[in-house]
Amino acid sequence: MAIESLQDLYVEELKDIYNAEQQIIKALPKMAAGASHSSLKKAFEEHLVMTRGQVERLETIFAEMDEKPTGKKCKGMEGLIEEGEELLKEKADPDVLDAGLIGAAQKVEHYEIAAYGTVRNMALQLGLTSHAELLQQTLDEEGETDKRLTGLAEGGVNKDALIGRRGS
Numbered sequence: 001m002a003i004e005s006l007q008d009l010y011v012e013e014l015k016d017i018y019n020a021e022q023q024i025i026k027a028l029p030k031m032a033a034g035a036s037h038s039s040l041k042k043a044f045e046e047h048l049v050m051t052r053g054q055v056e057r058l059e060t061i062f063a064e065m066d067e068k069p070t071g072k073k074c075k076g077m078e079g080l081i082e083e084g085e086e087l088l089k090e091k092a093d094p095d096v097l098d099a100g101l102i103g104a105a106q107k108v109e110h111y112e113i114a115a116y117g118t119v120r121n122m123a124l125q126l127g128l129t130s131h132a133e134l135l136q137q138t139l140d141e142e143g144e145t146d147k148r149l150t151g152l153a154e155g156g157v158n159k160d161a162l163i164g165r166r167g168s
Helices: 006-034 038-065 075-089 094-125 129-163
Strands: none
Touching: 006 038, 006 075, 006 094, 038 094, 038 129, 075 094, 094 129
């Protein structure tokens, strides 16, 4: 597709995010299974439910534009998820692995925060206020998830990794 307008770019960026979310939906169960702290497992499981809701919002936006959400692969997310999967294959202390999983998840969240902020701003410029509101909801959720992950890291997961014992 030729990108000749902000509208074209907006659609392409939304397709990229949609694919990123699909990749995340596949990765989160693996991350939950690899986590040993119950609070981290729960965070990944809850974020999976949230991510499915975010996909529904994107599908609503695509339906309103009479566009299909498919046709683009998010290479950035692919790389971030690949890094997380490599970490899961390592022979690591469970507490250290959990600390690494939090880091991997926060990289994903930061990528999503940047992506959703970008398309929300495009939606506003294009006068698509209902889209901007839906995208802002997701942006808010991604920010809250990032804060939750930081809280888990600061609240004990990284300390457990430092001292090398279970703290759940």
